[in-house]
Amino acid sequence: MSMVLYPLLNHDDLRRWRACSRRFWLYRRSEHVATPKLAGREARAEDRADVSAEAAVVHGPGVDAALRASYPLADIIPPPTTQAEWTRALRQTLHCLDGDRVAPEGWAILGACLTSEDRAQARIDVLTCGERGLRLFKLRYATVGDESDVDTAAFWTDVAARCGLRVQSVGLLLVDTDFIYPGHGCYAGLFREVDLAPVLGSRPVAAWLDAMRSCDRGPQPPATPGTHCTQNGGCEFTQQCAACTVSAAETAPDPLAKLEIVGHDLATEFRAAGHTDLHSVALQTLDNTRHRRAVRAIQQGAPVLETEVAALIQALPYPRHSLRFDTIGFAVPLWAGTRPYQVLPFQWTCDVLQADGHCAQHGFLADAQGGDPRRAFALSLLQVLDSRGAVLAYNAGFERNRIRDLARLFDDLAPALEAVLERLVDLFQIARGHYYHPVMAGSWSFKSISRAVAPDVTLVLDESLAPSPQAAFAHSLQRGLDAQTRQQLRAALQTHGQRQTEVLRRMAALFEAAAGGQAPDHRDPH
Structure with missing residues (x-):
């Protein structure tokens, strides 16, 4: 009789099992694990995300430099993608942990790979030395951790202990929002440590692993629909769970x-x-x-538009500026003098409509070579807004706060920037007080109002380039990016900005046309 070997368990298996045993069971038998399951395989997906455009919104182009600044003498083990690579990564980890070697200050293993005798596998974010053993850290480019982080750290600790390693402490590495980046790649101090010792005892990892193995070898668990089906991006097997879909479809309200x-x-x-x-x-x-x-x-x-809204728009002076800002907040600051997650403007778009109907489009988009873009952003914005006319925005408090930030930063520009604040007109407040379209489904977000007033205008970027404007901009800043890709990203961002201001123009035109009680017309008047 041949012995059946089930794929090794890793922390992603634990995450799925903790959420839903059926999801864990199905995943272990799906095409995702057609080849032997590797902890490094999941790590590879995460590392791909680390350098992707989407993750750059959170991490920033300086993510690698930040971790290396904290551990300048680190041994870095690339994420394994095959069994042979895993074996090499395991050997490299053991070599780095050689007991005869004295670890210097600033040393760590980034991506340590371990396999325990009970067939559990871990790729640990950070292993470094303490006075009485190893210090283990789960790295999060976030300000707080969550329960799954504690589960993962507990799992890694169990694997390390079963491999005979003496673990002195376990913790999270989180981003310290008090950190101010001095520039020149000096990221030491970006991370703060959070000790997990007080909560690790509540994680019975050994019992969990036994239960996971029993589940893996047993029959398919029953479906248990609940909030876990849609949390954290949703379950990949929802459509296979009749209990999760049929009854809901029969009773779902409009x-x-x-x-x-x-x-x-x-x-x-x-x-x-x-x-x-x-x-x-x-x-x-x-x-x-x-x-x-x-x-x-x-x-x-059908939409309802109160006729008195027309007078509010008609009273607005020309030229009318339809203005949108795009901003980003990096976990790992990119520009000197900025903090983690600080909201920084990188693009403005403005349509300027004259009384005779002529409309001109203007914009600014920061580039990879220009450094901190805020002064250029402010100067170019003031040049287009000039000193006359209404400035239309949606949820104008956002633009107002960014302009105030710029005024505090640049004393010489403050008077002109503060004068703009007096000209801001919030179309959100006007719409909320006089308009509703059924397609909004109760939401007053810019995307929802755009579906109502400009249904043919899409605000979604080409997902083959980036999932969001912030992702596209962050990706465009990556070093070594080819010129063609960079230009495609910038063109997509500029088009996105122009579509946003087009929505603002259509909204104002729609409201102005409400005079006399005529039915709303959602076509582009220009």
Whole structure:
């Protein structure tokens, strides 16, 4: 009889099993693990993400330099992707842990690979020396950790202990938001340590591993639908769980008429009264004018636009500037004098509409060679906004706060920047007080209002380039990026900015056309 060897368990298996035993069981038998399961395989996916455009939004182009600055003498073990690479990584880890070697200050192993005798596998973010043993860290480019981080650290600790390593302490490495980047790659001090000793005892890893092995060898667990089906990006096997989809599909209310549109308290009252959505709610039961407007639009299946909004738009002086900012916050600061996650503007787009109907498009986009872009951002913005006309924005408090930040940073530009604040007009407040379209589904985000006033304008970037504007910009700053890709990213960002200001123009034109009670026209007037 041949012996059946199940793939080794790693911390991603633990994460799936803790969320749903069925998901764990299905994943272990899916095409994802058609070849022997490697802890390094999951690590490889994470490392690919580390240098991807999406992760750069969180980490920043300086992510590698930041960790190396904290451990300048680190041994770095590349993530293994095959069994042979894993074997080499394991040997390299053991060589780095050679007991006859005195570890100098600033030494660590980044990506230590270990396999325990009970067939558990770990690729540990950081292993370094303490006075009485090794110090183990789970690295997060975030300000706080979560329960899954503690689970992972406990799992790694168990593997290390079973490999005969003496672990002195276990913790998280998190980003310290008090850190101010001095420039020149000096990232020492970016991370703060959080001791996990007080909570590790609540993680019975050995019992978990036994239960996982029993589950892996047993029959398929039953479906247990719940919030875990949609958390953290959702389960990849949801469509295979009839219990998670069939009953929900049969009873799901109209998502465009959900009771929560009028607030959670009222939704609870209406649900207790037997309502499943807003189609059956009587208008006279609603005291709030905005709620009545939304329910009226939902029940008539058409947008509601109050005629008095036209006068508000007509009173706005020309030239009218439709303005949008794009900002980013790096976990690993890129420009000297900035902090982790500090909100930094990198692009503005502005359409300038004259009284005769002529419209000109303007914009600014920071580049990889220009360094801190904020002064160039402010100067170019002031040149286009000049000193006359309304400045239209959506949720204008965001643009207002960024302009104030710039005014505090540049004393010589402060008077002109502060003068812009007096000209800002918030289309969000105007829309919220006079308009509702059923497609908004209760959301007043810019994307939701754009679906209502400009349904043919897409605000989503080409996902083959980047999943978001912030991702596209961060990726464009990567060193060694080829010129063609960089230009494609910049062109996509500029197009995205122009689409945003087009939405603002259409919104203002739609509201201005409400005079005389005419029906809303969502076509582009220009």
